[in-house]
Amino acid sequence: MRSTFGGIEISKRALFTQQEALNTTGHNVANANTRGYSRQVVNMVAAKPMEAIGLQRSTVPGQMGQSVEFSSITRIREKHLDSQFYNENKSSGEWTVRQDTLDKLQGIINEPSDTGVRQVIQNFWNAWQELSKAPDNLTGRAVVKESALAMADAFNFTSKQLSDLSRDLTDNINVKTTYINSTTDQIAKLNNEIYRIEGLGNNANDLRDQRDVLLDDLSKTINITVKEDDSGYTVSMGAQVLVDGFNVASTVTAASLQGSYGGDLSSGEVYGMIQSRDVLVTSYQNEIDTMIKTMVEGDVTVTLPAGSVVPEGTVVGAKTYSGTVADRTLKESDDRNITVKGFNGLHKLGYVLNNGTFATGEDFFKSSDGGAITAANIIVNPTIEHNVSNIAAALRTYVDPVDNVEKVVRGNNDMSLLIAGLRQQSFKFDPTGTGTVVLKDGTLDEFFRAVVGQLGVQGQEADRQAANQKVLVEQVDARRQSVSGVSMDEEMSNMIKFQHAYNAAARAMTVYDEALDKVINSMGVVGR
Numbered sequence: 001m002r003s004t005f006g007g008i009e010i011s012k013r014a015l016f017t018q019q020e021a022l023n024t025t026g027h028n029v030a031n032a033n034t035r036g037y038s039r040q041v042v043n044m045v046a047a048k049p050m051e052a053i054g055l056q057r058s059t060v061p062g063q064m065g066q067s068v069e070f071s072s073i074t075r076i077r078e079k080h081l082d083s084q085f086y087n088e089n090k091s092s093g094e095w096t097v098r099q100d101t102l103d104k105l106q107g108i109i110n111e112p113s114d115t116g117v118r119q120v121i122q123n124f125w126n127a128w129q130e131l132s133k134a135p136d137n138l139t140g141r142a143v144v145k146e147s148a149l150a151m152a153d154a155f156n157f158t159s160k161q162l163s164d165l166s167r168d169l170t171d172n173i174n175v176k177t178t179y180i181n182s183t184t185d186q187i188a189k190l191n192n193e194i195y196r197i198e199g200l201g202n203n204a205n206d207l208r209d210q211r212d213v214l215l216d217d218l219s220k221t222i223n224i225t226v227k228e229d230d231s232g233y234t235v236s237m238g239a240q241v242l243v244d245g246f247n248v249a250s251t252v253t254a255a256s257l258q259g260s261y262g263g264d265l266s267s268g269e270v271y272g273m274i275q276s277r278d279v280l281v282t283s284y285q286n287e288i289d290t291m292i293k294t295m296v297e298g299d300v301t302v303t304l305p306a307g308s309v310v311p312e313g314t315v316v317g318a319k320t321y322s323g324t325v326a327d328r329t330l331k332e333s334d335d336r337n338i339t340v341k342g343f344n345g346l347h348k349l350g351y352v353l354n355n356g357t358f359a360t361g362e363d364f365f366k367s368s369d370g371g372a373i374t375a376a377n378i379i380v381n382p383t384i385e386h387n388v389s390n391i392a393a394a395l396r397t398y399v400d401p402v403d404n405v406e407k408v409v410r411g412n413n414d415m416s417l418l419i420a421g422l423r424q425q426s427f428k429f430d431p432t433g434t435g436t437v438v439l440k441d442g443t444l445d446e447f448f449r450a451v452v453g454q455l456g457v458q459g460q461e462a463d464r465q466a467a468n469q470k471v472l473v474e475q476v477d478a479r480r481q482s483v484s485g486v487s488m489d490e491e492m493s494n495m496i497k498f499q500h501a502y503n504a505a506a507r508a509m510t511v512y513d514e515a516l517d518k519v520i521n522s523m524g525v526v527g528r
Helices: 006-030 079-109 117-131 138-199 205-221 254-260 269-297 342-347 382-386 414-424 444-484 488-522
Strands: 040-046 068-075 225-229 232-237 240-244 299-303 314-316 319-321 337-341 365-367 378-380 392-394 397-400 405-408
Touching (some): 006 040, 006 068, 068 205, 079 205, 117 138, 117 414, 138 232, 138 240, 138 254, 138 382, 205 232, 299 342, 299 414, 314 337, 342 414, 378 382
């Protein structure tokens, strides 16, 4: 025989189950805009039925249903979509950093423009061209000096900006190192907490969401793989295990990440930072340094004009010139092609305007620290900066019959014309064949334009790759959201459904209550 109070128990279980379904729906709605939240569902099952008691068999046909129960509250999540997201996100992080670095490099080089380095170089050559019109004019010499100072300052500033960018990337790597260690520590702690809660028979849905958000962010910073076992997630970077269940298996440092570059560290923001610093920034610093060193000291062949008087001991072709002015004067029939050590080498063949006194030119450019000339340390020779008469613009001397002293022909412009013509001369930028520069040989302008062109192509490629990876990440995330995201329409529909079920269960309990009231309070009172 069925229990008289069985209906109340059935209604009570229905009320509790539908109430929990309503609570879960409210929880979903409340977290509709929470990043990383996975919608949750109440898994309802029919309660275990009962059989009526009998000696050999049930006295009532069939089994007696015992209402509904919820076996668990689970979140809707597909792990293979998370793995796809990690794979795409790491590449997105790498290309985003490279794109940002190349954008900054383009801003530093600032070409093509009317205010960039190329314009400063052109102004320097133009100043020498103007000086050739009046080589003994101190104003023209002052313009050459100021143009040279401006060019040196431009290269110094460009080199400083490149060094600052490299230092910024190093600082960012250190910041990311701290972030990685902090994140792996949080993941290990969440592994422990989730294990504790789920060991009691509950699902730690919200804690799992928090852990997955941490992994989403970490996947953009470094390349990770994630495996799940009884103790939680095992997180690895390549072959290096970072998190092993409840413990942080290994912490990272800037040095260890540098050592893992190209091995265990194969993608992500940190990989992009190391590559940007050690490859991109370093290569462009090398390109600028190579151009400066080649211009100042690189081998270049020029043709000296007939009538030039070369300094004592100068070797032109196979002939060494020494002795009197006549002995050192090049004739039309002589081999007049000479290879000099760049701008400085050519300048030292000329003669300065030193109150008519015979004197050869010095190095026009020097390094501020006495080392090899680079974009960071190039300066104008202080003797030229403080006295423009020390600029060598002439290539001819004569013996003054008054005092029989060799003096400079003040109005001669042969050297200034030769120097102005260096802009059209071909230099060898890679004499040792290292292959580390963008152009092996060519004019200085061609080399700089090749550097700018390479930077433009690399920047364009980085923009394309970053845009493509962004689309891929968004596509995978959209697929995840289609599975795990909260749909307000669906939740509102569920809310109405569970509300009606709750109301119906409450109404059933009311009916049972009224029936029991009739049995308890109204039956058996006849004849009293």
